Amino acid sequence: MTTTVERRAGGRRRRRDELAAFLRSRRERITPEDVGLPPAPRRRTPGLRREEVAQLAGVGVTWYTWLEQGRPINVSTQVLDAISRTLRLDPVEREHLYRLAEVGVPPEPDVVSALTEDVQTIMDGLAPMPAVVSDPRHEALAWNDAFAALVPWVTQAPPGERNPLWQFFTRPRCCNPCTNLEEQIGESVAMFRYRYVRHRSDPEMQRLVDRLLETSPRFAELWRHQDVAIPKPCQKDFFYPRLGGQISTRTTSLDLSVRPGTRLVVYTFVNDESRANFMRLLADPSLSLPDHTH
Known part of the structure; x- marks a missing residue:
């Protein structure tokens, strides 16, 4: 043997x-x-x-x-x-x-420049379903107008913070439109760890984890649990006070061949009410503006 x-x-x-x-x-x-x-x-x-x-x-x-x-x-x-x-x-x-040669993998080339026009065309054709291309760190690399309308606080963030995971853990709870965050966040961290282990040689991946550990006690707590889970579809519910109605979605990830770990994430609406509410938001993006300031 x-x-x-x-x-x-x-x-x-x-x-x-x-x-x-x-x-x-x-x-x-x-x-x-x-x-x-x-x-x-x-x-x-x-x-x-x-x-x-x-x-x-x-x-x-x-x-x-x-x-x-x-x-x-x-x-x-x-x-x-x-x-x-x-x-x-x-x-x-x-x-x-x-x-x-079993040497640490060098930094990956710029994924954004490697995205073909076809991928953007596919995302635009999926409208009104929101769609985004994300890297293993959850950083948004490219998106369609529907995604920008659904989560402007991601697409309008500076480079390095166009990341739903980062935004979920660092935004004040009163300004976080995800209403089922507590139901989903533990599993989201477990799925993130699954990707983290596969890309831990990427210094940007480790830098993101270190920043989250330093900035978010809640992330640090969940990270200590050592939970890991295979990525799968997730339900994400959003509520904007100015809109006055909930938008419930399901996310589906499709791997792309641009770079390992790069994926197309598509948001589908779980019911007609959510779709109708989103169409109102798409027609008037100001409805996603916060109803207060800090």
Whole structure:
């Protein structure tokens, strides 16, 4: 019977083999002319030689040879970055290299710039259902007009605070339009922890958790419980005094391929009254304005 230690060792061996094959394939697709080297006739293999990659990346030939052979050696982020630049890796390939080398994943490229026009077109076509694209931290990256009408306190917040989770825990209770917050917030934190564990190498994720722990005693209390839950549809009920009627919704999340953890969240109305109330809000966004100031 294979032991756990043997399975882990086999997994590391396969990962190193994949790393070796990946580096060779990226090296072989680059010609000397691509990197400003004089053409060398009668090459036995296509692309750059190992010593050329090592020279261009500023690392030792022996060390790079061992890396490409899949030997268990220590690798730093600085060296991987140099190799990435030399091999002209795109952001996805660079992340793949980091994962194969078992080094902390580099910062993800700007997700907003990677969102295609098609995603925005889909969200606009879902109106009057509110829709938003969120990252693993719950930060709103893009949305349709219906979402902006439903939660203007999210979309009008400064960057870094366009986050329903942050707003739920930091807004004064009297200014929080979510009427079933206490029913949902424990489970919301548990689902957030599920995403947190999968993206804890993201420094922005840890920074958000630290800010919430420092700012919200309620979040700190729930976070200490260590509850975790798989994300699922949630009911969110909103009430704006100027509107005078409740808007009850259900949220459904659909994963996007833009970046891991990025998802399209769509709000559907649970009854005709909620839909009618929202249509009034959509026609007159001033109905979401608070009835008092602090």
